[in-house]
Amino acid sequence: MNNQEYKKPTIDMGRFRWIYLIITLVFIYYASQLFNYQIIEGETYVAQAQDNRTTVISIPTQRGMIYDRNGIVLARNTAQYNVTVTPAELPDSEGEVREIFDQLSQLIAIPVNQGEVNDETASAFSPCYTDLGIFQIVEIAESLWPFQPTRLKCNLNKETAMIIEEKKMDWSGIDIEVESVREYPTGEQTAEIIGFLGPIPQVLLDYYTDQGFVSGRDKVGYMGIENSMQDVLAGSNGIRVVEVTVGGEIVRDIEEPIEPVPGADIHLTIDYRLQMAARAALIEQLRYWNEFWMRERGEVMSTTGTVMGMNPKTGELLFLVSYPNYENNRMTQFIPGDYYEQLSIDEAKPLVNKAISSELPPGSVFKMVPALGVLNEGIVTPEQTISCTPTITLRQQFYESDIGTEQSYYCHDKAGHGAVDYKHGIGYSCNVYWYKTSGGYPGEVEDGGLGIWNISEYGAALGYGKITGIELPGEADGLLPNPTWKRLNQGENWATGDTYLAGVGQGYVLATPVQVLNAFSTIVNGGQHMQLSMIGKTVDTDGNVVQSFEPKVLWDITKDPLIHTYEGNNQTSEVKTVEPWVIDLAMEGMQLVTSQEGTAKIEFEGDENKIAGKTGTAEYCDDWANREGLCIPGSWPSHAWFAGYAPYDDPEIVVVSFIYNGREGSTVSGPIVRKIIDAYFEFKAIDAELEGLQTGD
Incomplete structure (x- = not known):
């Protein structure tokens, strides 16, 4: 028997303490992570999980159509056929897929294989605008959205689309998508509008994202009515909130879908017939004078201009031509970079709506501003005559005690007009008459004449120096200069000669063609300044008129005291109106313009529509004229203006024509206005005859 004493094994408690410590630390770590996931960031992870299985699909709406006043379609939606592929729905057999792609390639002219898929080509991939082959497009689509259709080619012709539509039963994964795209039946004839x-x-x-638009799919208006009436035309997209698989396959609708709301249709006040007539008249006149000057001097006179017309009684814009413009049908799929660049660098500025955006010296059409002022302020009487010699000399003074220097001013008639009364001052467009009455002349017109402050006041009363509010983007406000403006912008005091030039629409005065149109409409409408508009009515998809045009008088210069009076350079508290008889005499003066005594007598000989108006030949010197060497002191080039209306005893149409570098208002712009007004009355007679046939009268 072993007498050795049994000893109980000892346990190393230090080692177990380390084990307990490690277990405890691991437990604490996982507990903290669980606490973090469930408590601290629980909502975040729940939301992420929800996003992983929930998505919002935007349902595109239909954009509203645009019509002219007679129901002619100017902008509409048309069907575009696109071929799509859904990778998850393709056959499992590689051979079948290859066979489908081979046949499809022949139809849509896209190679079966072309290019390489890598990070760069995948990130740059844009359906329909890629050089990749069909297999490469499918490879990208399969990695991004395998259960969603991806466009292979857009804008197929209908015949090809129908062939694919017939074959798609056998071509699993291939489909035809019908997309709504914009089309402009009248093209460049109305593109500026x-x-x-x-x-x-x-x-x-x-x-736009906040409004439910989808980048890359939805388009917005860039110019014209498409831009200014974007909110009305666009409508609102619909929404589907759906549950999807990880691969993007739709499982079910989570919420009740919100249906898209189509945009409203817009009926313009524009008459497409007049638009075509005006465009033809302008282009024909440019062609005629360019051929003439090419024969005479070997040079082109002008390639740009604008013409527009309105009903002075209602404020309805009837037509607007800005030439040259652009072909908006080239922008329906996408905006071609090369075409847009070509338009952008063209010196004729086809992307600029010259009718509303070009600020120009108005020349003699602006004389109707002092024409109202000099009578209304008592500067002259209707019968009083002013001596018009070929040249007058003025002592140019920048302040009252300035000795000044002598400056010569010329009449456009090299022989002078002799003794000129008020109405003939308008009819002859006599520069000297308006120099003297605008800025004063010793011995004839004392106390500085009408003066620059009054010129500015009467100009503003006619709508110069401010936008008209026409429903088009990019309208400029022109310039009505005064001494304060010159000190701030030119660093100089105002001189008497500045007033002379302002009185004839030169110097610092700038106006847009639409301002000239609006100003003349105010005069011939008896002083009522109407709100200019081109929106006739808006109509919803059920045919209900949402909003319709109603004439709106903004102010009446014969009733509303808008014109401030001045003592020197100081404005007083007194305000006044324009006497109705002043407007009557001004209109009688414009009748002389087209009569046997006026500046446009030849161009309006035999006129049967009682056209009256005002010529304008405005000197200018801009960058183009400088480059061409045309800015010769004492012989600057000139633009051609004409503002006309008819019939002069009850005006119902006002037309303004402007030709850049047109040289002479009466001979170049005058005939354009006459042709358009003649066309207006021809269309009016046709409409009356058709209405009579319909009613049996």
Whole structure:
């Protein structure tokens, strides 16, 4: 027997303490992580999980159509056929897929294999605008959205689309998508009015995204009515909130879908017939005079101009032509970079709406501003005559005690007009008459004549120096200068000669053609300044008129005291209106313009529509004229203006024509206005005859 004493094994408690410590630390770590996942960031992870199985699908809406006043379609939506592929629905057999792609390639002219898929080509991939082959497109689509259709080619012709539509039963995964795209039936004939659509600009992406637009799919208006009436035309997209698989396959609708709301249709006040007549008259006149000057001097006179017309009684714009413009149908799929660049660098500025955005010296059409002022302020009487010699000399003074220097001013008639009264001052467009009455002349017109402050006041009363509010983007406000403006912008005091030039629409005075149109409409409408508009009515998809045009008088210069009076350079508290008889005499003066005594007598000989108006030949010197060497002191080039209306005893249409570098208002712009007014009355007679046939009268 072993007598050795049994000893109980000892346990190393230090080792177990380390084990307990490690287990405890691991437990604490996992507990803290669980606490973090469930408590601290629980909502975040729940939301992420929800996002993983929930998605929002935007349902595109239909954009509203645009019509002219007679129902002629100017902008509409048309079907575009696109061929798509859904990778998850393709056959399992590689051979079958290859056979489908081979046949499809022949139909849509896209190679079966072309290019390489890598990070760069995948990130740059844009459906329909890629050089990749069909297999490469499918490879990208399969990695991104295997259960969603991806466009292979857009804008198929209908015949090809129908062939694919017939074959798609045998071509699993291939389909035809019908997309709504914009189409402009009247194209460049109305592009300056309608505009075009384009992708959402990056600077406006957040704004449109908040409104439910989808970048890369939805388009917005870039110019014209498409831009200014974007909110009315666009409508609102619908929404589907759906549950999807990880691969993007739709499982079910989680919420009741919100149906898209189509945009409203817009009926313009524009008469497309007049638009075509005006465009043809302008282009024909440019062609005629360019051929003439090419024969005479080997040079082109002008390639740009604008003409527009309105109803002075209602304020409805009837037509607007800005030439040259652009073909907006070239922008319907996408905006071609090369075409847009060509338009952008063209010196004729086809992307600029010259009717509303070009600020120009108005020349003699502006004389109707002092024409109202000199009578209304009592500077002259209607019968009082002013001596018009070929040249007058003025002592140019920049302040009252300035000795000054002598400056010569010329009449356009090299022989002078002799003794000129008020109405003949308008009819002859006598520069000397308006120099003297606008700025004063010793011995004939004392106390500085009408003065620059009054010229500015009467100009503003007719709408110069401010936008008209026409429903088009990019309208400029022109310039009515005064001594304060010159000190701030030119660093000089105002001189008497500045007033002389302002009185004949030269010097610092700038106006847009639409301002000239609006000013003449105010005069011939008896002093009522109407809100100019081109929106006739908006109509929803059910045919309900949402909003219709109603004539709106903004102010009446014969009733509303808008004209401030001045003592020197200081404005007083007194305000006044224009006496109605002043407007009557001004209109009688414009009748002389187209009569046997006026500046446009030849161009309006035999006129049967009682057209009256005012010529304008405005000297200018801009960058183009400088480059061409035309800015010769004492012989500057000139633009051609004419503002006309008819009939002069009850005006119902006013037309303004402007030709850049047109040289002579009466001979170049005058005939354009006459042709358009003649066309207006011809269309009016046709409409009356058709209405009579319909009613049996």
